[in-house]
Amino acid sequence: MPNTTWTRHHILSLADFTTVEYDTVLQTAASFQEVLSRRTKKVPTLQGQVVANLFFEPSTRTRSSFELAAKRLSADTLNFASGTSSMTKGETILDTAKTYLAMGTDIMVIRHREAGVPNAIAQEMDRLGVHVSVLNAGDGQHEHPSQALLDLFTICTLLDPDNPRVELLKDKKIAIVGDILHSRVARSNIWSFTACGADVHLAAPPTLLPKLFADYGEDRPGKVFLHWELEPALQDADFVMTLRLQKERMTAHLLPSLREYHQMFGITRSKLQLCKPNVKVLHPGPVNRGVEISSELMDDPEFSLIQAQVTSGVAVRMALLYLIGSGKS
Numbered sequence: 001m002p003n004t005t006w007t008r009h010h011i012l013s014l015a016d017f018t019t020v021e022y023d024t025v026l027q028t029a030a031s032f033q034e035v036l037s038r039r040t041k042k043v044p045t046l047q048g049q050v051v052a053n054l055f056f057e058p059s060t061r062t063r064s065s066f067e068l069a070a071k072r073l074s075a076d077t078l079n080f081a082s083g084t085s086s087m088t089k090g091e092t093i094l095d096t097a098k099t100y101l102a103m104g105t106d107i108m109v110i111r112h113r114e115a116g117v118p119n120a121i122a123q124e125m126d127r128l129g130v131h132v133s134v135l136n137a138g139d140g141q142h143e144h145p146s147q148a149l150l151d152l153f154t155i156c157t158l159l160d161p162d163n164p165r166v167e168l169l170k171d172k173k174i175a176i177v178g179d180i181l182h183s184r185v186a187r188s189n190i191w192s193f194t195a196c197g198a199d200v201h202l203a204a205p206p207t208l209l210p211k212l213f214a215d216y217g218e219d220r221p222g223k224v225f226l227h228w229e230l231e232p233a234l235q236d237a238d239f240v241m242t243l244r245l246q247k248e249r250m251t252a253h254l255l256p257s258l259r260e261y262h263q264m265f266g267i268t269r270s271k272l273q274l275c276k277p278n279v280k281v282l283h284p285g286p287v288n289r290g291v292e293i294s295s296e297l298m299d300d301p302e303f304s305l306i307q308a309q310v311t312s313g314v315a316v317r318m319a320l321l322y323l324i325g326s327g328k329s
Contacts (some may be wrong), residue, residue: 006323010122011317012136014191015144022152022196026164028319029153029312036072036315046075046325049106054097055137056112059074061285061310062137062147066109069317075325078105097121107133107325114138120160133324139235141182145307147284149187150316152196154309155239158280170197175233175275177265178243178292180213185284185286186243194222201225203233204265205255230265234274242267242292258291268294272303280305 006024035043051070055063063079070077080102091099097108109124110118110291122134138144156164174193180186180202190213193200199222202209217224227233234240245261255261272279281297282305289295299306 001215006327009324010118010134010136010326011145011320012119012122012134014148014188014195015143018020019195021190022149024030024323025081025149025319026153026156026166027137027192027324029149029315030157031316032072032322033157033312033315035318036112042072042074044074045322046070046073046106049061049075049325050078050104051075051107051109051321051325052078052103052105053101053109053137054100056080056093056110056117057138059111059137060107060132061142062111062314065310066137066317067314067322068174068322069314070107071316072314073321075107075321078103093117093127094121094124097124101125101128101130101132105132107135107321109135109137110139111137112139112259115142135320137233139183140184141187142184143188143191144184144284145188146313146317146320147185148192149239149320150309150312151185151189151282152192153304153316154282154312155280157312158305158308166196169193172196172198172238173201173236173278174239174241175201175203175237176241177230178245179208179235180204180243181208181210182246183186183243189241190216190224194220194224197221199223199225201227201233201237203227203230205261207255220247230271233270239280239282240267240272240275241284243284243290246289258288266290266292266294267297269297269303271292271302271305272297279303282306282309284309 043300053063053066057247067077094156110121120133125132137146159168176186190200194217202213214224214226281303
């Protein structure tokens with residue numbers, strides 16, 4: 001484990017993460033990735049602690065990944081599902097969080113469809129003076145820190161399997177293509193990639209890529225560039241991340257058709273010819289095959305890092321739980 005002292009009590013956003021914190025997460029995740037390669041994959045690091053996964057919104061990868069990460073660290077886990085909870089009887093979100101607090105929860109992993117809910121719960125825990133950490137597992141169109149960190153870890157591990165670190169991203173070109181407007185993953189990845197010195201090129205139809213995203217690159221080592229056509233974003237790109245069209249969040253007709261979107265912005269093997277020869281493709285999932293990415297490319301190990309992202313998720317989330325939980329009694 002790295003010797004750097006971790007002082008962050010909650011992990012709610014990557015907007016103010018330092019490069020030292022990024023490196024600490026990467027090095028800690030690399031240590032846990034080695035643990036996960038052993039026959040015995042469990043360590044007693046968080047034995048006796050309780051991790052509550054409070055997911056007010058459906059999830060497969062993130063929820064399962066956090067649950068497995070907690071169990072690998074020997075923590076006890078509590079899992080919340082809003083459809084079968086007292087919230088159906090009128091209980092508030094804060095009262096639900098306080099119920100889990102009363103059960104002895106040490107770490108709360110929160111996902112909610114509305115932005116700001118994890119922050120509100122963290123503020124309430126701080127107001128109560130309890131030593132409970134809150135980890136944002138995705139809130140509305142705000143952020144998804146753990147996903148961006150596992151994406152960062154996946155890329156840096158590819159570049160140097162023995163020593164993943166942020167300096168490896170300096171001057172890299174990363175294209176993020178798709179539904180930028182509704183994507184909390186894109187926002188978190190913009191913060192992390194630009195902090196590490198990579199230039200981020202966003203590509204989407206104008207209805208899914210407002211000009212305000214150009215402000216994200218201000219005063220950071222890496223810069224943000226906006227493209228309403230795909231080709232300039234892909235030109236000489238080192239990595240391409242494609243995003244799911246979040247039709248459940250679209251309240252207006254923002255696209256003519258899925259077929260036309262795929263023709264203009266769908267990632268295929270032929271379109272990758274514009275990129276660097278060793279380009280790799282990422283996708284945070286779930287994937288609409290044949291819309292944002294072709295099935296052939298998604299399953300091609302020569303280009304696709306999608307399964308590596310899923311695998312990285314457990315090690316990175318172990319690292320995050322360890323870093324915010326290791327200082328608790």
